Amino acid sequence: METHIIIWIVVSLCAGCLAVLELNPVTDPVIGLVGGSVLLEIKPPGPLGGMIWMFGPEDMPVVSWAGSEPEIDLDYKNRVTLNTKTGSLQLKPVSLNDSGVYTFEGTVFVSAEVQPFKGSVTVTVHTLIGTVIVNPNPEQPIENQALNLTCEVFGSKTVSSRLWLKDGQPLSASDRITLSADNSTVSFNPVLLSDNGEYQCKAKNPVIEVASPGYILEVNYGPEQASITGPDSAAEGSSVTFTCSAQSLPPCNYTWYFNGADAVQGSQYKIASVSNADSGSYTCVAWNSVTGRNTSVVKEFNVTESGSGSGSGCLKAEIAQIAIGTLSGIALLLCLSA
Template identity: 40%
Template sequence: MDNKMLRTAACLLLFLSGMCVGERILPLGPFNGAVAGTVKFTTTLTPAEKPFLTVSWSFKELNIITSTSTNNTGPGYANRISLDRATGSLELRNLVMEDSGEYTLTITPDGQLQKQGMVTLNVYVPVSGATIISPAAILIEDKSSTNLSCEASGSISTRVWTKDGRPLHASDRVSFSINNRTVFIQPVHSSNHGTYYCRASNPVSTMTVAHNLTVNFGPHNISITGPSAAAPGSRVTLQCIADSVPPANFSWMFNGNETQVNNSMYVIERLEAESIGNYTCTAKNMVTMRENSTVLNLRASCTTPCWSFLVLLISALSLRGFM
């Protein structure tokens, strides 16, 4: 038995009541609308050859409009509705929260059984004033904890968190309140440093807000970039780098003796025998008060005979041995 036959059978069963509900005349819904906005309940009907005898809309069993040869409009709807008499579609304007609920459409065609449909309307206050609130505190990696709260006005259906453009997930350090309103980070890690976004939304509106979270960490991953071997007489530049927030302060030692402070770059204008040895860079974070060091052993390279340089080097090393 196809759908048409099923609808016909349903209509026959309801013939005594004078109503046929087998044919869907309204979408499944629900319809969504914004406060002060407009919604249109569009039916699935096309204009008939003969005008409908009656078209009636009701809300919670109270009349909105009943249209026959004249229109009977319910209290409070006179300036808020427009009825398409040919299809039964209804436009409702200046929505308020109290408009949320179930709407019923009843149509009596000329010479046919009565048709009825129902649909639900949900009215939402648009999202506004979104912001992320976090305690004002200096955060230090592995020592501090914090939280971020996503606050907004309006009807909030969902809150979605992302960090640096990627979804934020729960972990051994990160957890969420039941409604995703607050993110808890206990304790903070260098990976928690960055920009957090909260998207607060409902079916009729959305708003995204950002917050930069500063986690002081490091120095980590300290290294020296530059050659480990260079030709005698050449200019050599060593660069010390480290992952650190705030940026680290750098100091240098050559063969155990301090040579430079507060500079990440060490420049040897001309490589001599006295310049060969161990260069130590120390990075220190003045907030976390942590420091880390690394060593580069710089040696001479000779692609052609450089006996004079080697002689000077041997002499320098010999002199050090007697000191």
């Protein structure tokens, strides 16, 4: 404390002789990382005569020097190094509590005169950004509904900027895609299939930039364009398979109805041996468990008689020709007997 008083007296006496020089630090503000070091560097215009550094609005003493060993305040023991040639101050290691304004006062010898000087420097200490994550809300995006992607930063209280990327390129905002004031959230209103892709958020503070892992956006949609493949008719006794399909993400669940009655589950409806009772309407309902949407398609199916077709037609013609030939022979015999 005695050294502090001596320096204050010297500065006050010299202030009556020469105007106090406003000395700018080499760097202002000084950026530091928790656990690292910061250098508050100044360059006085002459040999140093005395020096004092203070911290905060209350001007709490940090270190002072008046020609002998520097006197370090108890709160800064083993963390402060004062350069007695330039008056520069090094703090190591620093914590978040070291952020603030440091003021300095001192004297130098200029042309055989004592020149007082003073100034200040701001220190900002930051923590490393640990993890950056992109979180969707809702977790399962649905086509034509609203979606928010939030850039969450862990390990640092200070984030100076955020940058959004889609497929490695900066994301462009539009009337439908908007960014929050601090770029922490991207809003899609609504989200479309064209928004599918890989999204990243880069968070930055004055000491580091960290990118999130890629978030793959897959918009759930459908079902759409449902269809049934299979024959429109089949002969009695034959086997038949109907297959239902629809465009959807995730894949659909399928339910079959025969003539309005619940029949089977699954994308296929198989009949091992059809009968006349199998003729009718087959309805497939496709349902998406995520979107909550469904669509249906109907197929009419007819069962024909066994053996019917072009072959049986030929057989009937042959029988008719035989019958006509028989009748012609009988008519000829009757004529001869007459």
